[in-house]
Amino acid sequence: MAKGDDRAQLARLLSEAGSAYDPDGVAALIRGALAAPEEIGTDWHVLVADPMPAALAAALEALHKELAATYSDGISNEDFARMPRPARLQALRDELAKRGLSAFVVPRADEYQGEYVPQRGQRLAWLTGFTGSAGAAVVLMQRAAIFVDGRYTLQAAAQVDTALFEQHHLQEDPARWLGGVVTKGDAIGYDPWLHTPNEIERLRANVERAGATLRAVDGNPLDKVWPNQPPPPLAPVRPQPDDFAGETAEAKRGRLAKGLADEGIAAAVLTMPESIAWLLNIRGGDVPHTPLPLSFAILRADASVTLFIDRRKLVPGIERHLGNGVSIEAPERLGPVLDALAKEGRVQADPATASSWVFDRLGAAGAIIHRVADPCLLPKSCKNPVELDGTRAAHRRDGAAVTKFLAWLAREAPHGELHEIAASDRLEAFRRAGEHFRDLSFPTISGAGPNGAIVHYRASPETEKRLEPGNLYLLDSGAQYLDGTTDITRTIAIGDPTPEMRDRFTRVLKGHIALATARFPSGTTGAQLDPLARRALWQEGLDYDHGTGHGVGSYLSVHEGPQRISKAPSAQALLPGMIVSDEPGYYKAGAYGIRIENLIVVQKWDGSVEGRAMLCFETLTLAPIDRNLVDRGLLDRGEVDWLNAYHARVRAEITPLVDPETATWLEAATAPIA
Numbered sequence: 326m327a328k329g330d331d332r333a334q335l336a337r338l339l340s341e342a343g344s345a346y347d348p349d350g351v352a353a354l355i356r357g358a359l360a361a362p363e364e365i366g367t368d369w370h371v372l373v374a375d376p377m378p379a380a381l382a383a384a385l386e387a388l389h390k391e392l393a394a395t396y397s398d399g400i401s402n403e404d405f406a407r408m409p410r411p412a413r414l415q416a417l418r419d420e421l422a423k424r425g426l427s428a429f430v431v432p433r434a435d436e437y438q439g440e441y442v443p444q445r446g447q448r449l450a451w452l453t454g455f456t457g458s459a460g461a462a463v464v465l466m467q468r469a470a471i472f473v474d475g476r477y478t479l480q481a482a483a484q485v486d487t488a489l490f491e492q493h494h495l496q497e498d499p500a501r502w503l504g505g506v507v508t509k510g511d512a513i514g515y516d517p518w519l520h521t522p523n524e525i526e527r528l529r530a531n532v533e534r535a536g537a538t539l540r541a542v543d544g545n546p547l548d549k550v551w552p553n554q555p556p557p558p559l560a561p562v563r564p565q566p567d568d569f570a571g572e573t574a575e576a577k578r579g580r581l582a583k584g585l586a587d588e589g590i591a592a593a594v595l596t597m598p599e600s601i602a603w604l605l606n607i608r609g610g611d612v613p614h615t616p617l618p619l620s621f622a623i624l625r626a627d628a629s630v631t632l633f634i635d636r637r638k639l640v641p642g643i644e645r646h647l648g649n650g651v652s653i654e655a656p657e658r659l660g661p662v663l664d665a666l667a668k669e670g671r672v673q674a675d676p677a678t679a680s681s682w683v684f685d686r687l688g689a690a691g692a693i694i695h696r697v698a699d700p701c702l703l704p705k706s707c708k709n710p711v712e713l714d715g716t717r718a719a720h721r722r723d724g725a726a727v728t729k730f731l732a733w734l735a736r737e738a739p740h741g742e743l744h745e746i747a748a749s750d751r752l753e754a755f756r757r758a759g760e761h762f763r764d765l766s767f768p769t770i771s772g773a774g775p776n777g778a779i780v781h782y783r784a785s786p787e788t789e790k791r792l793e794p795g796n797l798y799l800l801d802s803g804a805q806y807l808d809g810t811t812d813i814t815r816t817i818a819i820g821d822p823t824p825e826m827r828d829r830f831t832r833v834l835k836g837h838i839a840l841a842t843a844r845f846p847s848g849t850t851g852a853q854l855d856p857l858a859r860r861a862l863w864q865e866g867l868d869y870d871h872g873t874g875h876g877v878g879s880y881l882s883v884h885e886g887p888q889r890i891s892k893a894p895s896a897q898a899l900l901p902g903m904i905v906s907d908e909p910g911y912y913k914a915g916a917y918g919i920r921i922e923n924l925i926v927v928q929k930w931d932g933s934v935e936g937r938a939m940l941c942f943e944t945l946t947l948a949p950i951d952r953n954l955v956d957r958g959l960l961d962r963g964e965v966d967w968l969n970a971y972h973a974r975v976r977a978e979i980t981p982l983v984d985p986e987t988a989t990w991l992e993a994a995t996a997p998i999a
Contacts, residue, residue: 840909968998
């Protein structure tokens with residue numbers, strides 16, 4: 326870091342700004358900021374001093390640049406050149422041998438069990454090179470295997486050295502596979518922070534059936550052999566204003582605490598950062614695309630909360646927002662507090678989302694554990710009126726950005742020079758110009774031609790294609806706004822589509838409309854509605870292999886539970902205020918992909934009769950659907966009326982938000998179908 330005169334100058338500037346940091350402390354803070362997503366930019370400055378003098382800001386950026394020059398996340402091409410994959414695997418095996426372990430399980434998860442994992446938690450990627458969002462590896466002394474789901478088969482084959490790792494499908498189940506290859510007396514290690522109790526029970530049953538033992542490790546052996554492993558991320562944690570949240574954190578704490586007290590529960594352990602963000606009305610930036618403050622919390626029946634978080638992440642003044650009912654503890658204090666909690670009464674924890682370590686610690690302390698779902702899940706998923714108004718406003722702005730992009734695409738694509746990355750970058754630029762924009766809500770899926778048939782495709786310079794006439798272009802994207810989270814997919818014909826493309830697109834559209842217009846009794850689950858979206862495809866022997874709808878948060882995760890619409894069985898009924906996606910699709914490998922996605926929200930249906938409460942959906946997303954891909958002959962009158970009404974609404978709400986050239990294009994793009 327800065328030496329001599331530069332260090333002395335930095336110390337002076339820090340002192341003059343009233344900062345609590347010295348140069349060494351600032352250097353540690355910057356390393357944490359480097360371990361956070363790039364999207365935080367210079368937001369971390371507020372953690373050093375507020376207000377921030379210009380001279381100090383310049384000195385901080387100079388030090389940031391200096392430290393960034395030597396910073397490594399461990400998974401770049403340069404990192405793998407410095408320490409190749411075989412060396413990494415051998416280093417892990419050597420460490421396992423020192424600990425007397427025969428095998429070790431490396432999940433993709435971190436201690437928070439979230440969809441997005443910070444750089445420090447990218448253990449699977451560091452070991453194997455695989456960067457997908459779902460997978461696991463099992464390392465034995467003489468063989469190793471990686472398990473990925475169908476979305477990532479091609480990606481894993483490209484990223485992982487198959488001479489080192491056998492590739493398997495996740496449906497084969499790593500636990501079952503491991504049980505078939507271990508022998509009597511083997512000791513199988515796992516990090517209890519990185520697995521839920523449900524996962525450990527399945528692992529233990531399989532390895533013990535083979536005569537082996539399952540052993541929790543104290544300190545992850547992979548961390549031991551990962552040189553320069555990134556530190557935990559440090560992104561600013563800010564209040565989410567009540568004007569966006571719609572309910573004070575104090576009211577939320579009181580409401581949930583009453584539920585605990587009524588059930589005779591002394592406290593609930595919260596391990597999902599999105600639950601903590603919702604409960605305390607705070608947002609962070611520790612992981613990509615989701616404003617999460619990585620942390621743990623304990624909610625007690627008296628409505629008090631202990632928040633376990635690195636204080637360095639808290640912006641000045643946030644203690645006033647949190648109030649006297651919330652106390653702050655360092656993350657390493659979680660264990661001792663759980664020990665003491667065991668003496669206070671029954672403790673609630675979620676075996677589907679909390680780490681095995683939490684249950685092990687509570688059990689060792691003698692706690693009576695109440696194993697039920699996170700108490701924030703349902704209240705968080707049922708948006709209040711303020712949140713719904715916010716997400717409607719966010720979708721209008723987002724719809725304007727998408728419409729500007731589609732008009733631009735209509736002008737540029739016919740030239741035949743446009744590529745996938747340039748197209749998605751243009752859409753991001755339109756979004757960034759909008760009010761309250763904070764980030765994308767997930768990495769954009771921008772797939773032309775056969776790339777559109779890869780459900781979770783991610784364009785790269787090596788894989789991207791041109792948007793060529795005669796092809797389909799699939800664009801799945803979304804954004805995080807302070808007042809809402811968006812997710813939209815549009816499939817666009819570049820030039821003239823084939824009759825087959827129009828047929829498949831229209832069948833997907835029929836399924837989309839069937840779900841959007843569904844009316845259903847209270848108590849209906851997403852699994853019961855899922856066939857509506859597939860019927861038109863099923864009639865031709867076609868289908869798609871992903872869920873039809875996922876839950877969406879309010880300036881939180883774009884993939885939110887417990888609600889979903891899927892073939893997979895679900896006991897969770899759809900409730901008013903829940904936001905879900907409506908996204909049927911069709912994919913022809915090597916040719917094209919089709920998906921039409923809007924976000925919809927569950928509402929009470931005003932036409933309910935005979936005392937039976939009925940529900941319906943309100944469509945939130947506002948952007949044109951490509952009329953050039955619609956086969957009018959496949960739509961019935963009601964479906965035509967829905968599409969025309971939807972386009973009329975898009976035209977009315979989006980036209981005032983776009984420029985005249987875009988408005989002219991929009992008029993034609995939303996013209997009624999006769």
